[in-house]
Amino acid sequence: MTAQSRRGAELGLAACGEPRASGGPVPWPVPAYINAQLLLPLGFRLINRHLATAHRPQATPPALALRDSTCRPGAGSACAGPRMAEGGLAAAAEGGGRAREDYGGGVTVPVAVTCLMAASCGLIFGYDIGVSGGVTQMESFLRKFFPEVSSRMRSAAGAGHDAYCRYDDQLLTAFTSSLYIAAMLSSLVASRVTRTAGRQAVMLAGGVLFLAGSAINAGAANVAMLIVGRMLLGFGVGFTTQAAPLYLAETSPARWRGAFTTAYHIFLVLGSLAATVTNYLTNRIPGWGWRVSLGLAAVPAAAVVLGALLVPDTPSSLVLRGEADAARASLQRLRGPGADTEAEFKGIVRAVEEARRNDEGAYARLRGAGYRHYLVMVVAIPSFFDLTGVIALTVFSPVLFRTVGFSSQRAILGSVILSLVNLTASFLSSVAMDRAGRRFLFLTGGAAMIVCQLAMAWILAGHLGKQGAAAMPRGYALAVLMLMCLYTLSFGVSWGPLKWVVPSEIYPVEIRSAGQALTVSIALCLSFAQTQVFVSLLCAMRYAIFLFYAGWVVVMTAFVAAFLPETKGVPLEAMPAVWARHWYWRRFVVVGDAKLEAQFCQWLGGLEG
Numbered sequence: 001m002t003a004q005s006r007r008g009a010e011l012g013l014a015a016c017g018e019p020r021a022s023g024g025p026v027p028w029p030v031p032a033y034i035n036a037q038l039l040l041p042l043g044f045r046l047i048n049r050h051l052a053t054a055h056r057p058q059a060t061p062p063a064l065a066l067r068d069s070t071c072r073p074g075a076g077s078a079c080a081g082p083r084m085a086e087g088g089l090a091a092a093a094e095g096g097g098r099a100r101e102d103y104g105g106g107v108t109v110p111v112a113v114t115c116l117m118a119a120s121c122g123l124i125f126g127y128d129i130g131v132s133g134g135v136t137q138m139e140s141f142l143r144k145f146f147p148e149v150s151s152r153m154r155s156a157a158g159a160g161h162d163a164y165c166r167y168d169d170q171l172l173t174a175f176t177s178s179l180y181i182a183a184m185l186s187s188l189v190a191s192r193v194t195r196t197a198g199r200q201a202v203m204l205a206g207g208v209l210f211l212a213g214s215a216i217n218a219g220a221a222n223v224a225m226l227i228v229g230r231m232l233l234g235f236g237v238g239f240t241t242q243a244a245p246l247y248l249a250e251t252s253p254a255r256w257r258g259a260f261t262t263a264y265h266i267f268l269v270l271g272s273l274a275a276t277v278t279n280y281l282t283n284r285i286p287g288w289g290w291r292v293s294l295g296l297a298a299v300p301a302a303a304v305v306l307g308a309l310l311v312p313d314t315p316s317s318l319v320l321r322g323e324a325d326a327a328r329a330s331l332q333r334l335r336g337p338g339a340d341t342e343a344e345f346k347g348i349v350r351a352v353e354e355a356r357r358n359d360e361g362a363y364a365r366l367r368g369a370g371y372r373h374y375l376v377m378v379v380a381i382p383s384f385f386d387l388t389g390v391i392a393l394t395v396f397s398p399v400l401f402r403t404v405g406f407s408s409q410r411a412i413l414g415s416v417i418l419s420l421v422n423l424t425a426s427f428l429s430s431v432a433m434d435r436a437g438r439r440f441l442f443l444t445g446g447a448a449m450i451v452c453q454l455a456m457a458w459i460l461a462g463h464l465g466k467q468g469a470a471a472m473p474r475g476y477a478l479a480v481l482m483l484m485c486l487y488t489l490s491f492g493v494s495w496g497p498l499k500w501v502v503p504s505e506i507y508p509v510e511i512r513s514a515g516q517a518l519t520v521s522i523a524l525c526l527s528f529a530q531t532q533v534f535v536s537l538l539c540a541m542r543y544a545i546f547l548f549y550a551g552w553v554v555v556m557t558a559f560v561a562a563f564l565p566e567t568k569g570v571p572l573e574a575m576p577a578v579w580a581r582h583w584y585w586r587r588f589v590v591v592g593d594a595k596l597e598a599q600f601c602q603w604l605g606g607l608e609g
Helices: 003-010 033-054 089-093 097-102 109-119 122-135 139-145 147-158 170-197 199-218 223-251 254-282 289-295 298-310 315-320 324-335 342-357 362-366 369-387 390-395 397-403 408-436 438-463 474-493 495-506 509-541 544-563 572-581 586-590 594-608
Strands: none
Touching (some): 122 170, 122 390, 223 509, 315 342, 315 509, 369 544, 397 509, 438 544, 474 495
């Protein structure tokens, strides 16, 4: 057995250059905990050798032909037949080390402008997150639509009512949560529309729907109008959260994809900051200040509509719709007039053609044996994101600050401070993500979030609602604000932006729209559930709500450490190679797929070159 064969066997492949025995379908694997100590060091040696090779032009891996090339002698029957990229391993090898280092070109003016326009979709989601929590604790808004809550707040500054339960009203929380259930439903529809009509059309539709919803909310005369307006806002959010991260991932250069995709989160935070500042100002307007806050949502919606009209569709989307010439022109415009885009364009076409060869729908593929690792991430990433509690804490931060004893104006000011901290963290993340890597930010941010939540639970347990007091002592209330800032900072450099970056880059093109749609839908479904029940949970669990969220952060941090591979700087078309090297998920990518094994063998041969 050759050295290449031995290495392939160590990675779970049939011996490279030797025929493999036929087998049944891929089973659900059992983690090989004993072998992990051997596989991880081996993986690091392979990666380090590959990175060293990538910087030596004279030692580039052999290119894999597009269709009818033959494998090296002795590669076996697995190498016969068309040389289509099974999810992109051929793209990883084609072009050698260059594909790893600067595949996709550099940062050009068209790339920057296009990504900024697409990232502006985050404005509408961020504005809604920021505006709803502030409006729901404004006295004028409560008196008009929720007089019972207003009465509880005014009666002897809450005396006679549990400090944790002042805002416990299901109809009030339905005003906030109705957006998320509408967004969840529309994101599922947006998956198919994104594939057939393109990313650009979906962003445009989302902006128009958000415009309509903001107009209805501003003129609302009853709770029913509020809910209808919120649902239209949700339809707009569902469409744009489906299209914008895909747009950013497919147009940005591979080396800086993390920074560009983080731009969506930065715009989301900017929208939230704009909303909290607006609430701070309009709260001073007696009677109708809340109408101004809700109506100004039309401003970011108009920006999204304008941006969607100005930017072209992505090359991947154009190829999916059969517009190859337009896709080539779009890619050339993005990378610059003198850039060599042929290798990248072939990688896109190859991935799309492979997707078309299978008549199964994208959702059916996700259930297949070769896609189970993606299915796990589709569920795990949005679930863990929402179980950090950040959606509830962000949306209801003014309510939480009122609970610990702040006045209405100071509670909104606290939300403004949190938005500024989140914005700072987002910029830090955009700088660090493509340098330190995704996993490092996930793990460090998760550890800091655990500490902050435990500390908040300890303070609330000891000092809120004691001896019939309506508010905790001022010093401890300020400590809660400081811990919320540290928690927001930790979240803003880790799970905040990475929740958008990682799902947009890990899925192959044949399931990318479906994977993104399911990720967004699961996240929005959980956001709906949390925003609907958070105030009731706060009333029932009291300080233990933070212990609940801290426990989930521990679980998700352990999951990332064990099962999420590093994707920093990897081209989208080459992403399956990352999963093929992972100590656990490699079994899904390789076992049972003869052509993929043959391609991986050639790729391993390139590492030894």
